[in-house]
Amino acid sequence: MDVHADTRAELTGDELVKLLDALSNPQRVRIVASLANGRNYVSQLARDLRMSRPLLHLHLQKLEAAGVVSSVLELSNDGKAMRYFEVTPFVLELSPESIARAARTLSEKKEDE
Amino acid sequence: MDVHADTRAELTGDELVKLLDALSNPQRVRIVASLANGRNYVSQLARDLRMSRPLLHLHLQKLEAAGVVSSVLELSNDGKAMRYFEVTPFVLELSPESIARAARTLSEKKEDE
């Protein structure tokens, strides 16, 4: 995603849709909210959110694909491999105008009037 | 929705999810983009966007339920009933922080750490 303030101008239509799609789910909103308090690894996050690990894994994949979160694999003191997730900082202004601009870069399909 | 600048502070979690859900679809993004250029009635919009009318009707329902668009039924000069749709003006700032705040007002489900 990389909407990191001044890092880039604006998202493409496809990127925007993908981002909104990732965030248009209560579970994923809870995940992002939890990670906004600090990074965490999958199993612990699953316990915190009372969510099955495979399901959480699925949601995290979608969030990561949309660029909302990122992850790194680290080794703990006792040698366990742990994947830490953290939120990508971003600020996005959503309005009919910004949506209209994004729509111009939507792939596939026909154009309009 | 009513995120009309100073009209209200912030959306609830459920409202936000509903809004993002309505906007997380390429077809609906195209619809909003088209209506941002000015209001239009259903049949004409369907032709403009090369979309079947029942399908457009479905998308408009979802957009209207989320508060993104609104509609009025008007009588044309030749007496035809026409439903005009227009976009609701709104500005929404989307960021991990705003999402975290919205998450606190999500209904159902358990809370987290």
Add this chain to the structure above:
DNA sequence: TCCATATGTCAGAATATCCTGACATATGTC
């Protein structure tokens, strides 16, 4: 009356999403 326009809605197919319950691997400790 017949044809064009507009409106709305329903049934069902085709997909996509969401979720659980297994299964697999690897490491360190008892």
Add this chain to the structure above:
DNA sequence: GACATATGTCAGGATATTCTGACATATGGA
């Protein structure tokens, strides 16, 4: 070795979303 932790993935069911085609209504004009 058995048990705890961590990781990942797959199969399949339950739902939800997306879309088309057909049907219904109503109005005005030829």
